[in-house]
Amino acid sequence: MTMSESLELVSATKSFGGWLKRYKHHSRALDCEMIFAIYLPPQAETDKVPLLWWLSGLTCNDENFMQKAGAQRVAAELGIAIICPDTSPRGTDLPGEHDSYDFGSGASFYVNANQAPWSKHYRMYDYVTEELPSVARQHFPLNGREAISGHSMGGHGALVLALRQPGRYASVSAFAPVVNPIVSPWGQKAFTAYLGEDHGKWTQYDACELIAKGASRQPLFIDQGEADNFLDEQLMPERIEATCEKHDHPLTLRRQPGYDHSYFFIATFIEEHLRYHAKHLQRKR
Numbered sequence: 001m002t003m004s005e006s007l008e009l010v011s012a013t014k015s016f017g018g019w020l021k022r023y024k025h026h027s028r029a030l031d032c033e034m035i036f037a038i039y040l041p042p043q044a045e046t047d048k049v050p051l052l053w054w055l056s057g058l059t060c061n062d063e064n065f066m067q068k069a070g071a072q073r074v075a076a077e078l079g080i081a082i083i084c085p086d087t088s089p090r091g092t093d094l095p096g097e098h099d100s101y102d103f104g105s106g107a108s109f110y111v112n113a114n115q116a117p118w119s120k121h122y123r124m125y126d127y128v129t130e131e132l133p134s135v136a137r138q139h140f141p142l143n144g145r146e147a148i149s150g151h152s153m154g155g156h157g158a159l160v161l162a163l164r165q166p167g168r169y170a171s172v173s174a175f176a177p178v179v180n181p182i183v184s185p186w187g188q189k190a191f192t193a194y195l196g197e198d199h200g201k202w203t204q205y206d207a208c209e210l211i212a213k214g215a216s217r218q219p220l221f222i223d224q225g226e227a228d229n230f231l232d233e234q235l236m237p238e239r240i241e242a243t244c245e246k247h248d249h250p251l252t253l254r255r256q257p258g259y260d261h262s263y264f265f266i267a268t269f270i271e272e273h274l275r276y277h278a279k280h281l282q283r284k285r
């Protein structure tokens with residue numbers, strides 16, 4: 001694509017010597033207006049910098065991570081840009097879209113829907129893997145090195161994007177990810193509506209299934225709070241642990257005693273994740 005996509009600056013806020021900026025743009029993949037956030041570290045004033053994608057969880061938009069995770073201080077030190085996409089198409093009014101916190105708006109599960117009426121807008125996989133990266137390349141001083149992380153539904157997104165695109169991301173990590181959405185009630189609800197009853201279509205968006213298929217050898221780094229109230233019903237980290245063990249897939253799964261599902265948990269460990277990604281982003285290919 002040669003035509004430059006236009007971006008409208010929504011806000012710019014200086015933070016730790018860098019800038020947190022929010023932009024609005026028209027997404028062709030989603031057929032609606034979208035807002036995303038980018039943190040540009042001070043190094044981006046003079047150099048091209050590596051990029052960490054952050055995919056947020058249910059009920060979030062581009063703002064939760066930037067406001068609550070406290071990532072900017074270390075991102076500024078390490079010279080890493082961070083982009084937070086929104087978590088679903090916006091401004092659409094599909095039937096039932098805004099009725100529940102775990103489905104529709106704020107709950108795309110980062111898939112390309114193939115079922116009406118969702119398939120017209122809910123193409124978040126294409127948005128976060130192709131369209132937004134292309135917009136980012138055109139407008140920001142990025143050096144082409146990418147890593148990815150996310151939380152809960154966004155942790156699922158980060159794992160799936162990395163496993164499906166071997167070699168694309170220098171590293172992947174996740175906080176309290178939905179590792180096996182095809183057996184989790186959140187995932188089953190979303191996939192039934194977005195992807196239909198054919199479970200064959202679901203497995204391409206399930207980290208455990210992708211690992212079992214041998215889709216990629218990328219090491220996975222996961223932090224999971226042991227006091228997370230979604231642990232047993234929705235997140236089930238033991239499933240990815242067993243799958244990785246069975247298929248000899250590299251996994252670091254840390255169970256963190258006492259931590260819940262909130263951004264207090266993320267804020268506690270984000271520095272370690274950023275340093276982990278920085279180490280991989282700096283490595284030559």
Ligand SMILES: N[C@@H](CCC(=O)N[C@@H](CS)C(=O)NCC(=O)O)C(=O)O
Nearest residue numbers: 057058059060064101152153261263
């Ligand atoms: N109790 C939550 C359930 C959803 C939830 O915990 N969302 C997580 C991601 S799965 C989150 O990041 N919420 C927004 C925030 O904490 O800023 C609600 O209904 O809002």
